[in-house]
Amino acid sequence: xxxxxxxxxxxxxxxxxxxxxxxxxxxxxxxxxxxxxxxxxxxxxxxxxxxxxxxxxxxxxxxxxxxxxxxxxxxxxxxxxxxxxxxxxxxxxxxxxxxxxxxxxxxxxxxxxxxxxxxxxxxxxxxxxxxxxxxxxxxxxxxxxxxxxxxxxxxxxxxxxxxxxxxxxxxxxxxxxxxxxxxxxxxxxxxxxxxxxxxxxxxxxxxxxxxxxxxxxxxxxxxxxxxxxxxxxxxxxxxxxxxxxxxxxxxxxxxxxxxxxxxxxxxxxxxxxxxxxxxxxxxxxxxxxxxxxxxxxxxxxxxxxxxxxxxxxxxxxxxxxxxxxxxxxxxxxxxxxxxxxxxxxxxxxxxxxxxxxxxxxxxxxxxxxxxxxxxxxxxxxxxxxxxxxxxxxxxx
Ligand SMILES: Cc1ncc(COP(=O)(O)O)c(C=O)c1O
Numbered sequence: 001x002x003x004x005x006x007x008x009x010x011x012x013x014x015x016x017x018x019x020x021x022x023x024x025x026x027x028x029x030x031x032x033x034x035x036x037x038x039x040x041x042x043x044x045x046x047x048x049x050x051x052x053x054x055x056x057x058x059x060x061x062x063x064x065x066x067x068x069x070x071x072x073x074x075x076x077x078x079x080x081x082x083x084x085x086x087x088x089x090x091x092x093x094x095x096x097x098x099x100x101x102x103x104x105x106x107x108x109x110x111x112x113x114x115x116x117x118x119x120x121x122x123x124x125x126x127x128x129x130x131x132x133x134x135x136x137x138x139x140x141x142x143x144x145x146x147x148x149x150x151x152x153x154x155x156x157x158x159x160x161x162x163x164x165x166x167x168x169x170x171x172x173x174x175x176x177x178x179x180x181x182x183x184x185x186x187x188x189x190x191x192x193x194x195x196x197x198x199x200x201x202x203x204x205x206x207x208x209x210x211x212x213x214x215x216x217x218x219x220x221x222x223x224x225x226x227x228x229x230x231x232x233x234x235x236x237x238x239x240x241x242x243x244x245x246x247x248x249x250x251x252x253x254x255x256x257x258x259x260x261x262x263x264x265x266x267x268x269x270x271x272x273x274x275x276x277x278x279x280x281x282x283x284x285x286x287x288x289x290x291x292x293x294x295x296x297x298x299x300x301x302x303x304x305x306x307x308x309x310x311x312x313x314x315x316x317x318x319x320x321x322x323x324x325x326x327x328x329x330x331x332x333x334x335x336x337x338x339x340x341x342x343x344x345x346x347x348x349x350x351x352x353x354x355x356x357x358x359x360x361x362x363x364x365x366x367x368x369x370x371x372x373x374x375x376x377x378x379x380x381x382x383x384x385x386x387x388x389x390x391x392x393x394x395x396x
Contacts, residue, residue: 002325004370005276005380007205008154008182008300008362009329012369014207014255017248021209024244032241033232042243049250053214056253057180057199058190066215066223066236067246071181071202074215075148076104077226077237078177078198082146083108084224085175089145090118092138092174094130095347096158101148101179102343109146118145126349127292128158136168144174151189152182155344155360156291157300159187166195175221181205181213184256185365186266186297197221203245207368208252212245265365270298272363272377277301279381284388290345290358299363304345304354310391313356320387321359326380328359359384 004012013021024030024045029038032046050062068074079091079101091109093101110117120138123131130149138144147169152159162178169176177198183189184206191199197218204210217223217236229238259265281287286306307313314330321328330342341355361380364370372380 002327003372003376003380004327005361005363005372006327006329007364007370008157008360010204010210011207011364013204013209013248014252014368016255017208017251020251021244021248024247030243032243033230042241045243045247046241049246049253052250052253052257053201054216056184056189056257057201057216058192060191060216061219063234064191064217064219066217066233067241067249068213068215068237069211069242070213071179071200071205072100072104072213073226074198074200074202074213075100075177075179075181076107077215077223078175078200078217079104079146079148080108080226081198081222081224082175082177085222086143086145086173088118089143089174090120090138090141091146091148092120092122092135092144093148094122094124094135094150094160096124096128096130096153096156096344097148097150098154098179098181100181101150105146105148120144124344124347128153128156128290128344128348129292129295130160132161132165135165139168139172139174142172144169144172146175146177148177148179150182151178151180151194152186152297153291153344154182155342155358156302156348157182157186157297157362158291159295159297161295162194162196166197169197170195182297183260184253185259186299188260191216191218203249203252206252206256207364207370209245209248212242212249214249259365266298268366269363272372272374273299273301273361275374276361276363276377276381277303279378280384283381283385287388290348290350299365301361302345302358303361304350304358305388307357307391308353310394312391312394313353314359316391317359317384317387320390321383324383324387326383328361328380330356330359 030042345355
């Protein structure tokens with residue numbers, strides 16, 4: 001059986017989520033817009049889920065939650081709304097954003113490489129942290145429409161310090177979007193503390209269903225609906241609601257809210273992560289951890305490998321690990337033979353070879369379908385060591 005060490009890519013829906021969803025898959029008339037009893041019942045289920053999702057992010061009014069199809073849709077809705085609100089303004093984002101943000105900003109504000117780009121990329125340091133003073137300078141440069149920043153990095157697990165940024169955005173007249181897709185169950189989220197206008201979530205990152213996301217929108221902030229038609233979601237996202245997935249998201253949100261403040265659960269996950277990390281670092285000479293180890297999610301370890309003598313990169317390690325049924329990913333966009341070095345690791349100052357050598361291991365909480373045992377953690381570590389040795393042997 002495969003061992004899943006790739007939970008930042010996706011997690012399996014938990015049994016409680018599936019159980020809550022199942023009745024809604026086949027229920028006649030379950031359209032929340034309908035006024036008949038079945039429709040009203042569906043409407044109540046969607047309302048309850050909206051409340052649970054709002055609770056996950058600190059309890060703003062449930063009406064501030066817009067259900068979408070995924071984190072990427074949430075993100076482009078926020079970014080496009082800011083671009084429409086201020087058509088001549090600039091977008092500010094860090095150099096460690098997910099491609100959903102980078103590409104949405106390119107589409108709405110012009111790519112960083114184009115001559116008419118209205119995009120400012122803020123550097124990150126070697127540990128993956130934003131250059132906050134460069135960000136504040138960018139805001140002071142004037143006419144910023146949008147600041148979009150990641151809360152918890154999907155590749156390194158590094159948790160950003162976003163304090164004070166919401167206030168500075170407001171003073172500069174910019175809207176502030178946070179990509180919190182990786183945060184649920186890993187770190188507490190409170191939109192009042194984060195002081196943001198938009199915040200993106202995605203169900204499949206925290207044991208909800210795939211194909212459902214949510215966007216928090218601060219009261220009074222205008223949303224440019226990406227999908228037009230019916231009046232669903234307060235006219236912020238048309239289309240008949242995916243009731244089963246929304247119900248599942250609500251159940252997943254409740255569990256994630258509990259786990260994010262459960263010190264024992266976080267410590268358990270960190271101890272598995274540390275066990276794996278120390279085995280690999282000891283067994284693979286020259287390997288290192290990418291990102292700030294003091295301020296990162298308990299579930300994520302991004303490890304770079306010394307493959308210099310082989311001329312190979314993480315793709316070769318991945319192929320050997322996948323053969324052993326170990327599911328991990330490279331911190332990069334791979335094709336079958338070579339990986340494009342991770343843009344995030346490049347932004348953290350690594351050269352192409354180092355950035356292309358990294359593997360990302362990401363774990364799930366105990367009690368979830370993706371959880372691994374200490375023996376499985378050891379088996380993964382051993383498989384990595386053997387894969388590394390096999391590749392180094394090739395070069396001798
Ligand atoms: C940080 C981050 N943002 C956004 C996304 C996009 O989410 P989705 O797959 O739901 O569109 C992902 C998914 O990998 C992510 O890790």
